[in-house]
Amino acid sequence: MTANAAPFVLDPRLSADTHVVGDLGLSRVLLMDDARFPWLILVPRHAGLRELIDLPRDEQHRLLDEIDRCARALRALEKPDKLNIGALGNVVAQLHVHVIARFAADAAWPRPVWGAGERVAYDQIALRVRLDALRAALCIATA
Amino acid sequence: MTANAAPFVLDPRLSADTHVVGDLGLSRVLLMDDARFPWLILVPRHAGLRELIDLPRDEQHRLLDEIDRCARALRALEKPDKLNIGALGNVVAQLHVHVIARFAADAAWPRPVWGAGERVAYDQIALRVRLDALRAALCIATA
Numbered sequence: 709m710t711a712n713a714a715p716f717v718l719d720p721r722l723s724a725d726t727h728v729v730g731d732l733g734l735s736r737v738l739l740m741d742d743a744r745f746p747w748l749i750l751v752p753r754h755a756g757l758r759e760l761i762d763l764p765r766d767e768q769h770r771l772l773d774e775i776d777r778c779a780r781a782l783r784a785l786e787k788p789d790k791l792n793i794g795a796l797g798n799v800v801a802q803l804h805v806h807v808i809a810r811f812a813a814d815a816a817w818p819r820p821v822w823g824a825g826e827r828v829a830y831d832q833i834a835l836r837v838r839l840d841a842l843r844a845a846l847c848i849a850t851a
Numbered sequence: 852m853t854a855n856a857a858p859f860v861l862d863p864r865l866s867a868d869t870h871v872v873g874d875l876g877l878s879r880v881l882l883m884d885d886a887r888f889p890w891l892i893l894v895p896r897h898a899g900l901r902e903l904i905d906l907p908r909d910e911q912h913r914l915l916d917e918i919d920r921c922a923r924a925l926r927a928l929e930k931p932d933k934l935n936i937g938a939l940g941n942v943v944a945q946l947h948v949h950v951i952a953r954f955a956a957d958a959a960w961p962r963p964v965w966g967a968g969e970r971v972a973y974d975q976i977a978l979r980v981r982l983d984a985l986r987a988a989l990c991i992a993t994a
Contacts, residue, residue, distance in 0.1 A: 758933075759922070759926075759933075759934050760918075760919070760922070760934070760936055761919050761922045761923060761926070761934070765916070765919070768915055768919065769912045769915065772911055772912065772915050773908070775903075776903070776904050776908070776911060779902070779903070779904045780904060783902075783904070790901075790902075790939075790940055790941055790944075791902050791903070791904070791938075792937070792938070792939045792940075792941070793903055793937065793938045793939075794935070794936065794937030794938070794939065794963075795934075795935070795936045795937070796933075796935045796936075796937065796963060797933055797935075798933055798935070798953060798960060798961035798962070798963075799961050801933075810941060817941060818941035818942050819941070819965070819966050820937075820939060820941075820963050820965050820966070822962070822963050823962050823963070
């Protein structure tokens with residue numbers, strides 16, 4: 709079920725700040741281009757969504773299953789001290805869910821990552837390594 | 852299914868910072884004692900939980916259903932510009948989920964509420980009004 713009949717288009721700001729990991733059944737999975745934090749963003753591929761509760765119940769559950777899958781992948785790969793999961797959307801309105809591996813020694817701990825200092829873009833090799841590892845952990849075919 | 856056999860005890864810091872709204876099927880619902888933001892916290896009543904993904908799948912879905920119920924109650928009562936939903940736990944380890952009604956004119960917008968300035972406790976009348984309204988919206992019997 710879609711919120712409206714328009715095609716899904718990723719918000720330009722999300723697009724500019726991330727790299728595409730790949731698509732799960734419902735969500736596009738993005739890697740935030742910030743080498744300070746292992747940070748995934750899930751965007752359900754329906755046009756016009758703003759709130760989690762705009763999704764019908766079965767699709768909320770499906771999204772949560774994909775959040776669980778991404779969180780398990782990050783936990784297996786990064787062995788973080790804590791996972792942070794959140795749907796805020798105060799700046800970018802398009803519904804998106806953050807799944808972030810946090811460490812007691814990271815650049816924002818114990819504060820949230822949002823608004824914490826300046827983003828540090830990945831270099832090309834680190835980006836390739838992380839995207840390959842995430843696609844393998846999520847069983848997403850490499851583009 | 853419980854994470855371990857110990858009885859559930861609410862984290863003392865969560866207890867100190869909130870008022871109890873009541874219990875849903877899985878979660879204790881708390882009102883953050885901060886009159887700046889209509890802010891609920893759901894705590895699944897199992898001992899030893901830290902991460903959302905520590906819950907089995909059926910209880911994750913049940914928790915999401917309760918998050919949906921709380922978010923709808925806040926939306927109906929407060930008519931916010933945005934809902935913020937998050938499970939962080941960097942400071943308080945016990946699994947808890949924030950559901951917050953946000954306004955473009957609120958004290959933290961567009962930043963997250965966590966760590967934004969000083970908490971402003973409710974006065975007794977405002978607290979009673981808000982708890983009564985929330986219990987009615989959530990169909991929780993008054994204590």
